[in-house]
Amino acid sequence: MAAKRALNIVNLKKMKQDKIPLTMITAYDYPSASLAEEAGIDMILVGDSLGNVVLGYETTIPVTVEDMVYHTRAVARGAQHTFIVTDLPFMTYHGSIDETLREVRRVMQEGHAHAVKLEGGAEIASTVQAVVQAGVPVLGHIGLTPQSVNQIGGYRIQGKDEKDARRLMEDAKALEQAGAFGIVLELVTEEVAAAISKELAIPTIGIGAGRGCDGQVLVFHDVLKYTSAYREKKFVKTYADIGDQIRSGISEYVNEVKTRAFPGEQHVFAADEKVVDGLYGKGKVDRQS
Known part of the structure; x- marks a missing residue:
């Protein structure tokens, strides 16, 4: 089978024109990216949500550019034929344009992303324009913007x-x-998201924004319930529950080691008896001990 070809921004805009829904998943590492690409995903977002999902932070605010570069590089190795977008983290694009472009350069050159995502609307339009003029594709993000969660008073529907x-x-x-x-339209009422999608010539990608968007994005770990103490979300549909399978599998491993059921005969490598006798003396090694 021929290798999958990564989309580009021209393809993505044409998909909107042709009314072909876009699929995006948020992933943070090599195996997740590899599996997503094999499954046929259109785009992978390396989101700063990695702060909550894989680093254990309460919000995305502690996430650094170094974190984003590290995880983007891993994703890029795992999905070499998929369009990859990376979040610019908190307060990395609100200073001078030179400072912003320095961080963008790192994400693109060191992380090997194809585009960056910035949260905000009209207030960051000049920054978006500067990044685009520098030759870097930009994905916008409005509605619920997690980097501004303290300012907007929590995770509220927009x-x-x-x-x-x-x-x-x-x-x-x-x-x-x-x-x-x-x-990206996040946690926006369905009617408003549909109106925006109809008005724009560029594609919208919804998360909790209803059925009228041009595409959808969900987090890898939400799609697969890949976490401990999973918190249900109204806008998420889970397609597999690997969290329980992982927990069950590790529990069984622990039990078999404790009871000496693992390793079994089929898991060990035996030396030639002459080698054993020469090292330890004939008949002195009990292979089961």
Whole structure:
């Protein structure tokens, strides 16, 4: 079978025109990326949600550029034929343009991403434009923006009233005008997300934003319930429960080691008896001990 060819921003925009839904998954390491690519995913997002999901932080705020570069590099090795987008972490694109481009360069050159994602709307449009003009594709992100969770008062649904809906539409248009190739809509009411998707020429990718978006993104660990003490989320559908399987498998391993059921005869390597006799003396080694 011919190798899969990675999409690019031209392909992605054409998929919107052709009404072909886009699939994106958030992954953070080599095996997850490899499996996602083998399954046929269109895009992989290396999200700063790795702070919550794999590093154990309460929010995404402690995540650094070094974290993002490290995990992006691993994903890029695992999914060499998939379009990879990487989040710029908290406060790395709110200073000077030179500082922002320095961090973008690291993600692209050291992490081997194909694009970066920035959270925010009209207030970061000039930054998005500068990054695009530097030759780097940018994916926007509006609605619930986790890096601003302390400012917006928690993980709240966006677009629930007319004023907020108008703000989201203006933000989306500002990002499109600035040159973003697409926009993630997170925890936005379905009606507002659909209206934004219809208005824009660039694709929208929803997470908790309903059925009217041009594509969907979910986190690898949510899709597979790959965590301990999983917290159910209304906007997530889980397609497999590997968390229980992992826990059960490790528990069985622990039990078999404790009871000496593992390793069994089929798991060991035997030396030639002459070698054993020469080292320890004839008949002095009990292989079962």
